[in-house]
Amino acid sequence: MNRLQNFLDLHTGEEDKQKVLENVKANISFRGSTVWILACAIVVASVGLNVNSTAVIIGAMLISPLMGPIVGAGFSLGIYDFELLKKAAKNLLIATLVSLLVSTVYFTLSPFKETQSELLARTSPNIYDILIAFFGGLVGVIAITRVEKGNPIPGVAIATALMPPLCTAGYGLAIGNWKYFLGALFLYTINCVFICISTFVIVKYLKYPVVQYVNPKYRKQIKYTITTIIVLLIVPSVYFAYALAQEKKYHEKVVVFLNEEFTEKGFAILYQKINYNKNPRSIELAFLNKKITKQEIQSLSSLLQKYHIENTQLIIKQDTTDIKKYILENSANEKAKENEKDLMILQLQNKLKANTYNNQALQEEIAILFPQVRQISLANHLFNENTDSTVTKTIAIYSSKKNLSSQEEEKLTLWLQKRVAGHPIVLYKEKGE
Structure with missing residues (x-):
């Protein structure tokens, strides 16, 4: 029995508790670069959902910083640090609102409004999503509390999938589909809550020191609140799973x-x-x-x-x-x-086509009209006329057997202007000629 306990003991290889708490607190805040990283990750995930690309969605989940405040909330509940809980909840709310705003703007501007399968998959959560969030969260928290973090963290980010439901909720807002919005938001809530609960369980199991003494009555209230939230989320999830099974049958x-x-x-x-x-x-x-x-x-x-x-x-x-x-x-x-x-x-x-010229055809004509010109190339280029506007001009670069006189260059410019009938011509002689 002792061998089995030693085999399953989570205290083996555990990181110093104070150091773990410091790392958790450092990852809670959403300020500066973290907000930019989150916004970029949301855009990447939205593009992936929009074009139905699983690989792009996975990439977005790997760079998402959303796990920080959720794990922080679980830790704060476990050690009864209610100031930390307030901070974690506040930052999670900020992150959620930023994500919804960015994804809604993206899908509003996107010309592709079709509901892809990757989007639909995030609109009907069920009991399996709860299991994924809870056990994925367990793996993530166990990894955080180890000296050797190992490989689980990227896998947890992919499995728990916090980013895609938020983007799908933004898609629902953008197209005015409240069913998609509420379904995706419910999935996101499930993921957040059960990652938080799994964190709470591990923190309690590893016996992290409490920050402040809480009387038994208040502890019972916390447990009752957590139990109520679990039931409120599990019941509709079980119903959705049952409905999905019935439809499949x-x-x-x-x-x-x-x-x-x-x-x-x-x-x-x-x-x-x-x-x-x-x-x-x-x-x-x-x-x-x-x-x-x-x-x-x-x-x-x-x-x-x-x-x-x-x-x-x-x-x-x-x-x-x-x-x-x-x-x-x-x-x-x-x-x-x-x-x-x-x-x-x-x-x-x-x-x-409008910005490409048939230089070969021009060369053949120029060989007759301007035999001294050996080669010429044309391309369009943007010029800044002033700080407020730009203008497109056609650059013509030529090489010649001998220098063209100013009259010949003017004649070549006028001919090109008539020939290509486009933007103003700017003529240059190739260097080294």
């Missing part, structure tokens, strides 16, 4: 129904849409080469009970116009994305 039953009654019998399903959140629920189908009578639809509808698909209406789309409409609706988002990308590419190509 429903979709699995529908897939079995479609496979056994249609696909395996050789009927190609051209279009399908499952409306789970409607009342009653509905399964909308359209077939490539099959016409279904009313009697067959009734027979298929009765088969739904066999597959335990309840409170569901089977809708078969057979009108050609309807089928086209639904297919177009189904592909509208993808088409919109493609069209938007094509438009951006076209705009960039036009901009590049």
Whole structure:
């Protein structure tokens, strides 16, 4: 038994408690560079969520400084340092408001407003998110209290995922979707609270010295408050997890129904849409080469009970116009994305074309008109006319067999001005000629 206790003893390899507390206190404050780092991390995470890039989101989580005040709150509760708790809570509130502001501004300005899968994943928290936050927090706090910090800290930052829910909440505010905003904010609250609680548990287990004596009655109040918060967060999370499991089961039953009654019998399903959140629920189908009578639809509808698909209406789309409409609706988002990308590419190509000159063609013409010019290159360049404005001019750099006279240079400039019909021409002779 003693061997097992020694094997699991967290006191082995523990850092000096005073030094750990100093480090925790140093990481609580959000001032100066920390605010800038947080704002930049929020922008990076928002971009990652916007373009559905998991790698970018992970990078943002690694540079986020949000863990500091949360761990500080857990430590302050564990040692009954209520001044430190106030400071941690204040800085966490500042960090949260800054994050929401930055992410809301980003998503308001972003031309891409589609709800990507990475965004949707942060709008419906459940019991699994609580487990991740609690055990991830345990790992983080254990690592903080070690002499050798090791590798867990970056992993904890990724696992507990404080940054993405805040960005998703900002996205919800930007598009005016309160469901997304509240769902993401609830996930962020879960992460903060359970990291804080896991910190409290480890601080108590390692017996950090209390800052001030608290009478047993007040200690009980703290425990009751923590228990109440845990229950208030766990109950809706369990409900969301149950709802998610039920929806998954429903979709699995529908897939079995479609496979056994249609696909395996050789009927190609051209279009399908499952409306789970409607009342009653509905399964909308359209077939490539099959016409279904009313009697067959009734027979298929009765088969739904066999597959335990309840409170569901089977809708078969057979009108050609309807089928086209639904297919177009189904592909509208993808088409919109493609069209938007094509438009951006076209705009960039036009901009590049407007600022690019066919120097080879110009060279061939100049060889006839100005035989003494060996080579010429043109490019646009911005000039500062004054502190308030800039102007674009075309720089023409030429090399020649012999020096051009002022009249010849003027003639070349006028010809180029007419030939390219663009910005004012500024002519330069290549050095070393």
